Amino acid sequence: MKEDKRFLALEASAGSGKTSSLAVRFVALILDKQNGRYPIISNILAITFTNKAANEMKEKIIKTFLSPQNYELSDISALLEISVDEVKNRLKDRQSDFLSSELKIYTFDAFFAQILRQFSLNVGLLPDFSNGENLENLINQNLIKLLSKDEIKALARFILSANFKTAANFLEVAKQMSEYDIESFSSPAPSQSAVWQAYDELKKAALLVCEKKGVNAFNEVKNIKDFYKLLFDEKEAKTAKKAIDKCPFEKETLISALKAYYEGFCAHKISSFFKELKKYKKARTQAIKVKNAMDFSDVCAFVYELLRNEDKKFEPNELYFRLDGRIDDILIDEFQDTNARQFETLLPLIAEIFAGY
Structure with missing residues (x-):
């Protein structure tokens, strides 16, 4: 098989035969003799999302290999x-090798769990x-233990100011975001002084040309949210708006501020x-290690x-040794359903494959 045919993405609508195409490609890889040698069947990996899809894929590959249709032979x-x-x-x-080989056809969850079990001690498990456990109650308890009374108050104020409907809503978002590697940064609360200074200048200029009934609109501005009504709400303060429009410099200065x-x-x-979020992630990691359990998103995160291997905990060859062989080809079914973390987790393996070409 030519190199440019080894790296492909098939785009098609649901029910149009993507899985059948993947099965044909899997069989073609098995038959792809290079320099007089066939590839090792167990070095071909196929991944999908559900156990049902994985079983259907395996069945399709076996049928395609043992009893191929004419169109499959042509493909x-x-x-x-x-x-x-x-x-x-x-x-x-290849029939004898095929029948005696393990077909590596996994769900994402099963494949990642297999890798993690081989290296669990490296991450303290x-x-x-x-896996598949729900640890939310323990995580929440750990989070409270990690926080001082003042930090709990600060968290409560943050939840309110950030417009989370409930604390549970914040925790759900934190769980989703904890799957990603996000660098924290510091940004202090901004001062409102420049805004009020610009407003005072606008008010002073506008009142010089404002009709009496427009004065009340300026007097009703009590906080920074009230500027929206004064500047942009077409139903509010029409007389005041006419005066403001006659002061374009002061208006633009306020909008910029x-x-x-x-x-x-x-x-x-x-x-x-x-x-x-950093505190939440720490609480989550503690819960996982105490219970020696996690949900599927945690498996992927670990x-x-x-595989990022930033602290050089293992060599790629050690990974392949523990997985009972290299991975020379990866076929992913329903790739459009892959989330960013799943793809990023596979990237080191894909990079290894590309390096071989």
């Missing part, structure tokens, strides 16, 4: 650029950890969230850290 012939008769000959050559304030305010809220 394999085209992929390998050999005749259909040669495809049939190679199928016979025992190999018999259970508001923009700068809200940019700083958003940065402060995000930095505050990341600060709380494997991601492991």
Whole structure:
């Protein structure tokens, strides 16, 4: 098989035969003789999302190999650029190896769990950890233990100021965000002084040209949120708006000051969230190690850290040794359902494969 045919993405609508195409490709890889040698069947990895899909894929691959339809023979012939008769000959050559080999067809969860069990001690876990567990109550208890009374009050104020509906809503978002490697940063709360100074200048200029009934609109401005009504709400303060429009310099100065304030305010809220997220991640890690259990997103997160290998905990060859062989090809079914973390976790393995070409 030519190198440029080894790296492909198939785009098609649901029910159009992507899984069948993947099965044909899997079989073609088995038959792809290079320099007189066939590949090792167990070095071909196929991944999908559910156990049902994995079983269906395995069944389809077995049927395609043992009893291929004419169109499947033609597709394999085209992929390998050999005749259909040669495809049939190679199928016979490989039948014994195929029947005695383990087909590596996994769900994402099963594949990542297999890797983590091999290296669990490297991340402080025992190999018999259970996955699919719900640890939220223990995580929440750990989080409270990690925080002082003042920090609990600060967290409560943050939850309110960041417009989370409930503490549970904050914890759910924290759980989702904890799957990702996010660098925290510090951004202090912005000062409102520049905004009020710009407003005072606008008010002073506008009142010189304002009709009496427009004065009340300026007097109703009590906090920074009230500027929206005064500047942008078409139903409010129409007389005052006419006066404001006659002071374009002061109006633009206020709008610029508001923009700068809200940019700083958003940065402060995000930095505050990341600060709380760091504590949440610590509480989550503690719960996982106490219970030796985790949910599927945690498995993916641990494997991601492991395969990034920033602290050089293992060599890639050690990974392949523990997985009983290299991975030379990866086929992913329903790739559009892959989330960023799953893809990032596979990237080191994909990079290894690319390096071989």
